[in-house]
Amino acid sequence: MESLEIGSRLDACLAAAVAADAGLADVAKVVAACAAAAIEVSTVIGRGALAGDLAAQGEQNSDGDVQKFLDVFAHERFTEALRGAPVAEVASEEAEGVMLLNAGAPLSVAIDPLDGSSNIGVNMAVGSIFGIRPTASSPENPLGSFTGPGTLQLAAGFVTYGPATSLVLTLGQGTQTFTLDRAEGGFRLTHPRMEVVASAKEYAINASNARHWDPPVKAYIEDCLRGAEGPLDKDFNMRWLGSLVSDAQRVLLRGGVFLYPGDGRKGYAQGRLRLLYEAAPIAFLMEQAGAGAIDGERRILDICATGIHERVPLIFGSADEVACVAKYYGGRNPAAGRSPLFGQRGLMRS
Numbered sequence: 001m002e003s004l005e006i007g008s009r010l011d012a013c014l015a016a017a018v019a020a021d022a023g024l025a026d027v028a029k030v031v032a033a034c035a036a037a038a039i040e041v042s043t044v045i046g047r048g049a050l051a052g053d054l055a056a057q058g059e060q061n062s063d064g065d066v067q068k069f070l071d072v073f074a075h076e077r078f079t080e081a082l083r084g085a086p087v088a089e090v091a092s093e094e095a096e097g098v099m100l101l102n103a104g105a106p107l108s109v110a111i112d113p114l115d116g117s118s119n120i121g122v123n124m125a126v127g128s129i130f131g132i133r134p135t136a137s138s139p140e141n142p143l144g145s146f147t148g149p150g151t152l153q154l155a156a157g158f159v160t161y162g163p164a165t166s167l168v169l170t171l172g173q174g175t176q177t178f179t180l181d182r183a184e185g186g187f188r189l190t191h192p193r194m195e196v197v198a199s200a201k202e203y204a205i206n207a208s209n210a211r212h213w214d215p216p217v218k219a220y221i222e223d224c225l226r227g228a229e230g231p232l233d234k235d236f237n238m239r240w241l242g243s244l245v246s247d248a249q250r251v252l253l254r255g256g257v258f259l260y261p262g263d264g265r266k267g268y269a270q271g272r273l274r275l276l277y278e279a280a281p282i283a284f285l286m287e288q289a290g291a292g293a294i295d296g297e298r299r300i301l302d303i304c305a306t307g308i309h310e311r312v313p314l315i316f317g318s319a320d321e322v323a324c325v326a327k328y329y330g331g332r333n334p335a336a337g338r339s340p341l342f343g344q345r346g347l348m349r350s
């Protein structure tokens with residue numbers, strides 16, 4: 001796909017990928033189904049309040065979050081589109097158990113149909129995330145399609161419904177971005193080869209949880225806040241959009257690091273983000289763009305889920321910045337040897 005011209009239609013790009021590797025034929029159909037569902041969701045989001053109360057509250061989902069109208073609408077559009085593709089099973093944030101679609105189909109999909117739910121109804125960016133895996137369940141192992149490591153993913157993508165609607169995609173050969181041409185109702189290639197800069201000066205974290213963070217995260221953010229006067233030797237900017245896909249989109253385009261660590265709040269020992277349909281697809285896209293994704297100590301793509309809604313601490317972004325955070329987790333941070341500064345009572349230190 002990297003060799004395709006900017007402006008090429010998504011279907012032409014998928015056809016070219018299949019021509020180069022016939023093994024991608026089913027994957028391409030699933031990506032096309034996700035793209036079709038995303039266009040339907042984008043149309044509704046684009047109408048805003050004219051489409052009704054998109055934030056209207058309904059039932060609780062598997063994670064205890066109250067579902068909003070748009071969460072349910074997106075879940076229905078995506079699962080309906082996937083029913084028409086070679087998909088056997090779907091693990092969705094908005095369904096308690098694995099959904100069985102087409103028995104015997106070769107592929108299975110983990111989806112977060114609507115990411116960034118707190119942004120619904122306030123005209124801010126939200127998204128959808130998907131990871132495509134080979135079907136591997138059996139009567140003895142009913143979750144088998146989803147319990148392998150993220151390295152088994154054949155493709156992954158996320159859609160951002162922002163000022164523009166874009167689809168960031170990997171089929172395992174680099175990361176590309178397509179932008180929705182609203183006039184013709186289809187995606188076109190706009191970024192054939194995403195490359196995340198190795199080093200940057202921007203971090204994203206929900207700082208309202210600072211008092212609950214573990215020592216490595218406290219130490220890292222404290223050193224970011226010290227800026228050029230601290231051990232990291234540079235001034236940082238901070239951004240937090242409340243929507244993983246939007247933060248990921250920014251990191252892909254201009255670098256930086258995103259952190260949703262585990263913390264001391266009840267139920268947050270593994271953070272907030274889900275391994276199968278948030279962390280693993282984002283990690284695949286990041287790695288394919290030269291960036292990194294870890295849980296602090298382990299590469300996200302090596303982690304196996306034991307349940308479909310399992311959470312995982314997630315740190316991703318520019319390779320050097322992720323490596324730097326890993327040093328804090330390993331006790332090898334730049335300040336560790338400089339006890340007078342590191343030992344000071346700091347902004348984040350109690």
Ligand SMILES: O=P(O)(O)OC[C@H]1O[C@](O)(COP(=O)(O)O)[C@@H](O)[C@@H]1O
Pocket residue numbers: 065093112114115116117118206242243244245272273
């Ligand atoms: O409200 P918090 O704790 O800052 O969490 C924000 C994070 O939660 C999420 O909204 C979780 O995703 P969902 O909206 O799909 O549940 C992420 O998009 C975002 O990064």
Ligand SMILES: [Mg+2]
Pocket residue numbers: 112114115116244278
């Ligand atoms: Mg989400």
Ligand SMILES: [Mg+2]
Pocket residue numbers: 093112113114115116117
């Ligand atoms: Mg969601």
